[in-house]
Amino acid sequence: MPKGEIVLGCLAPHPPHVVYAENPDQNEPVSEGGWETLRWGYNRLARKLKTIDYDALVIFTPHWQTYIGTHFLGLPEFKSKSVDPVFPNIFRYNYDIKVDVELSEIMREKASEHGIITKMMRNQDFRVDYGTITSCHMLNPDWDKPIVTISSNRNAHYYSAEVMNEQAAALGRACAEAIEESGKKVVLISSHSLSHRHFVTESPLPEDMSREHIYNHSQYVWDMKLVDLMREGKMRELIDILPEFTEQTIAETEAGGLTWMMSAMGFPQYSAEIYGYQSVIGTGNLVAAWDPNAVTREIVL
Amino acid sequence: MEDADILFGIYCPPHPQPLLSPEASEGYAKLRQAYDTCRERIENSDADLIIVYSTTWPSIIGHQIQAHPEPEWVHVDDDFHYLGSMPYKFKMDVDFAECLRDSAKERGLHSRTIAYEGFPIDTGSVVALKLLNPDNRIPACIVSSNMYANRAETIVLGKSIRDALAKQGKKAIAVVVSSLSNRMFTEHIDPTEDRIHSPKDDEWNRKILEFFADGRLEDLSQLSREIHGQIRVQKVVAYKPAWWMAATMGQHNNYQGEVLAYEALHGSGGAVVTLTPSSGSFGDKEFDEDDVEYYHGDRDVLDKGML
Numbered sequence: 001m002p003k004g005e006i007v008l009g010c011l012a013p014h015p016p017h018v019v020y021a022e023n024p025d026q027n028e029p030v031s032e033g034g035w036e037t038l039r040w041g042y043n044r045l046a047r048k049l050k051t052i053d054y055d056a057l058v059i060f061t062p063h064w065q066t067y068i069g070t071h072f073l074g075l076p077e078f079k080s081k082s083v084d085p086v087f088p089n090i091f092r093y094n095y096d097i098k099v100d101v102e103l104s105e106i107m108r109e110k111a112s113e114h115g116i117i118t119k120m121m122r123n124q125d126f127r128v129d130y131g132t133i134t135s136c137h138m139l140n141p142d143w144d145k146p147i148v149t150i151s152s153n154r155n156a157h158y159y160s161a162e163v164m165n166e167q168a169a170a171l172g173r174a175c176a177e178a179i180e181e182s183g184k185k186v187v188l189i190s191s192h193s194l195s196h197r198h199f200v201t202e203s204p205l206p207e208d209m210s211r212e213h214i215y216n217h218s219q220y221v222w223d224m225k226l227v228d229l230m231r232e233g234k235m236r237e238l239i240d241i242l243p244e245f246t247e248q249t250i251a252e253t254e255a256g257g258l259t260w261m262m263s264a265m266g267f268p269q270y271s272a273e274i275y276g277y278q279s280v281i282g283t284g285n286l287v288a289a290w291d292p293n294a295v296t297r298e299i300v301l
Numbered sequence: 302m303e304d305a306d307i308l309f310g311i312y313c314p315p316h317p318q319p320l321l322s323p324e325a326s327e328g329y330a331k332l333r334q335a336y337d338t339c340r341e342r343i344e345n346s347d348a349d350l351i352i353v354y355s356t357t358w359p360s361i362i363g364h365q366i367q368a369h370p371e372p373e374w375v376h377v378d379d380d381f382h383y384l385g386s387m388p389y390k391f392k393m394d395v396d397f398a399e400c401l402r403d404s405a406k407e408r409g410l411h412s413r414t415i416a417y418e419g420f421p422i423d424t425g426s427v428v429a430l431k432l433l434n435p436d437n438r439i440p441a442c443i444v445s446s447n448m449y450a451n452r453a454e455t456i457v458l459g460k461s462i463r464d465a466l467a468k469q470g471k472k473a474i475a476v477v478v479s480s481l482s483n484r485m486f487t488e489h490i491d492p493t494e495d496r497i498h499s500p501k502d503d504e505w506n507r508k509i510l511e512f513f514a515d516g517r518l519e520d521l522s523q524l525s526r527e528i529h530g531q532i533r534v535q536k537v538v539a540y541k542p543a544w545w546m547a548a549t550m551g552q553h554n555n556y557q558g559e560v561l562a563y564e565a566l567h568g569s570g571g572a573v574v575t576l577t578p579s580s581g582s583f584g585d586k587e588f589d590e591d592d593v594e595y596y597h598g599d600r601d602v603l604d605k606g607m608l
Binding site: 064065066068069071080083086087088089092117120121122123125126127137150153154157158198200201202208281 | 359361362363375376379380382383385386415417418419420421423447449454478484485486487488489507511534535536549
């Protein structure tokens with residue numbers, strides 16, 4: 001069996017607003033659009049994904065928060081409704097998800113071998129988090145590939161952002177080994193915003209773009225610093241300053257997703273493909289991808 | 302502020318073990334027994350309403366109030382999914398929820414009611430309501446814990462609840478769902494070997510329980526920031542339950558306190574405590590932090606005095 005490989009890594013933020021704005025059949029609320037810069041970037045990345053041969057999407061999500069180890073979805077199908085606990089007015093999504101349990105189990109096993117506390121999640125009533133659903137819907141609205149969801153162990157809360165970085169990197173190495181062993185072609189998804197300070201009020205029409213802007217300028221400056229490093233292909237340097245970025249911007253990188261993905265991909269030294277940056281209710285959101293294939297790698301924006 | 306009728310308050314933990322696996326350890330069984338005692342007291346009261354403030358329902362857009370008349374789902378905890386599912390169907394007091402929303406707005410808070418089929422009621426609220434009010438004999442109201450809120454906002458939220466109770470002339474039981482120390486073990490453990498994560502956490506928990514037993518709720522409210530720094534994992538900006546409970550119950554130390562159980566829940570401090578208003582006071586103190594009646598929002602300090 002040939003070795004498995006990571007064929008693409010995607011930074012895919014999950015504000016439910018982007019699904020709401022797309023008006024898919026699965027989501028109950030109806031919008032007049034909004035957040036086009038982000039959505040059109042997502043749409044273009046989704047088109048690229050259609051041209052890539054892959055077997056599964058593996059997503060690391062901040063909205064399945066676990067404090068006792070890292071958990072993996074461990075049943076073949078989940079079908080239910082996801083209602084966002086913070087924005088229920090815009091996200092009530094009926095999902096039907098297929099899971100690559102074989103890949104999930106190999107990842108759990110490898111992570112365990114690396115000394116990471118792990119658990120398979122095998123409760124059929126479990127509701128898949130809205131981060132997973134939003135990022136996966138925007139990248140693959142046809143839902144024609146199985147996924148693996150990995151929970152975010154909250155090391156940043158219990159220890160520090162530095163410890164989070166170390167443990168997420170270890171998890172990334174373990175997942176890379178598991179993918180190689182599986183013989184599968186896999187797309188990794190790190191599902192999160194960059195800066196993550198929200199406005200605490202919402203306009204009467206959530207998609208009123210005249211109200212949308214970054215929470216404050218320092219958040220924007222930090223976000224752009226990260227985008228610059230991504231463009232320059234300096235992912236090791238980016239991960240090294242991630243603890244400070246996380247602290248300064250209360251960033252969603254605290255969950256470990258970006259560190260996990262970059263570690264699994266060997267800290268790329270090539271330019272990231274930048275698809276779009278936009279604020280959503282004050283938070284900074286970037287759609288980006290890392291394509292290991294130099295032939296298909298693009299300068300998008 | 303109008304006078305409100307809180308019959309008694311309950312402080313209880315959010316973890317699912319007392320509901321799903323009380324037999325797994327002696328400690329979990331004691332917590333379950335304490336919940337059962339509270340349930341009996343609620344049944345024997347003439348309360349019109351149970352108000353739940355749960356630290357496991359975070360909100361961002363102001364303060365959310367559950368207003369679906371009969372929310373129904375099967376809940377599974379993110380960490381403890383292997384303990385089983387928690388099917389629920391609750392009865393909410395929609396009139397009160399709407400009144401509370403309006404009362405909160407009158408005090409400057411951003412608040413809204415939530416009434417959506419399938420809305421994910423949090424583990425803490427599910428555990429508390431299933432154990433304290435299993436037959437839905439009394440309607441409930443659940444309020445969120447805003448992740449950005451600090452002292453002023455939380456105290457004003459409590460006062461809004463008193464306003465709403467007074468407007469509707471209802472007698473209520475105030476339930477706070479929160480751990481004491483909230484650091485859990487980061488590995489899976491044998492429940493029979495469960496213990497408080499560290500002696501420091503245990504000592505602080507016991508000091509807090511002394512205050513509860515003495516009925517010194519307002520003193521605890523004033524100690525919130527210290528408690529947050531000492532024994533709370535820094536997931537949110539502050540330890541808010543004591544602020545909410547004290548403000549909702551009247552901001553004083555005149556309670557009869559009873560600690561019904563104190564046990565470890567995967568390392569965190571789980572206590573079931575009741576506070577019943579009484580006539581005697583443990584003693585009044587003067588505190589550094591001022592009282593607040595109305596929430597004015599951001600003061601935009603950064604925008605002032607700029608060159």
